[in-house]
Amino acid sequence: MSQDPSTARNLRVGHSERDAVAAILQAAAADGRLSMEELDERLDAALNAKTYGDLEPLTADLGAGGELPSRQPAGPRLPSRSVQGPPPPGYSREDPLSLDGGLSSEKRVGVWTVPPFIRINQGMGSVKLNCLQAIPAAQLIEIEMIGGTGSVVMILPDGWAVDHDRLSKSWGSKTIKVPREPAPGKPLLVVYGGLGMGSFKARPASRSELRKLGR
Template sequence: MSERRPELRIGDRERDAVASALQDAMAEGRLTMEEMQERLDAALQARTYADLDALVADLPIDPPSAALTSPRPSDPRLLRAPGSSVEDRLVLDAGWSSVTREGRWEIPPFVRINGAVGSVRLDCLQATTRSDIIDIEVIGNAGSITIVVPQDWSANLDRLSAGWGSAKSKVAAQPSRGAPLLVLHGAMGWGSLVVRHANWFDRRRLRKQGILLDPPRRPELGR
């Protein structure tokens, strides 16, 4: 077995994996929002495995540098961050509880959201993406799903069946130049879904972190 060597350089895949683990830790109540945000900022600046190891040292997960001495998985999809292909979507499953993705993170091109009987909040206000189109498969069940997007992002719900539930978009259906389009498809079941821009509470929360969003558009476009 080779030496771990935590001084080795990392790439975006390792940073993204730690960012995902930190967000999961906050959702589980292991970190406060402030602690998660501070560690996410550090993860974005990390250069070595040692930098990332320090960010998860008090969490019940393997340190990132452990991958250096672990056998490489036979499935090449496991070497990529989830969401890079339609066969391996980033999954946000509420179960009986709640799942939140927010802060600085990169939203992949393929996502699956399952509201189950809980709630899912997909906050893209500080997110980045490399994709012009973000394919979101929705399984509403009886849960609630909220997607918050920046002013220039858009969403198309034409392929999403509301069923006995509800699905509403309060954002433009056509993207601005250079901005991504969220294409939602699937079925809501008994659940509810809303896609919207930042509200007063979102702006107030971010202002406390020193983050100012673009002013809201008037009038607000909707579906």
């Protein structure tokens, strides 16, 4: 006897179902079917989903490859867009995600995807990457530093690691307060390039930052 779809949609989901949907969304972004803004919004919803009914709308318009894990009743599937825009930056070394301190500041915070390739131009401002709720798109993430006089701060979750052997500081400074080797299943950030007269810091979360996240 088949399960009532309305009942199935009310079934609770766990970490494995949420992670499976996150993987589908990341693959769709890599294919150019989702913008980075759409990806961040849907990942946030997926991580906070409680039932299959919460997860279903997040992949319903992705066509093939957008099916949810077992127990999820089949829902309507809309065809993929016939005209697709360019893929999001950050998934090739030739087209990295570029973050620019310039004369002001740039930051990433909350739920966002850390792509495999990032280029940071320090400029004279500041760049802050808060990765406490971020989702890594790869186990190895390359970060190229373009030196300036500004500052770069990375706030990393437990288990994330930074390899800074290829990062020259010149007249600048670098402060690394996270491990060099990642924990199993966690990403390694390889930072290279130069700092100029700027500064680079990679650190774990402070107590106040963890309290804000309820941890």
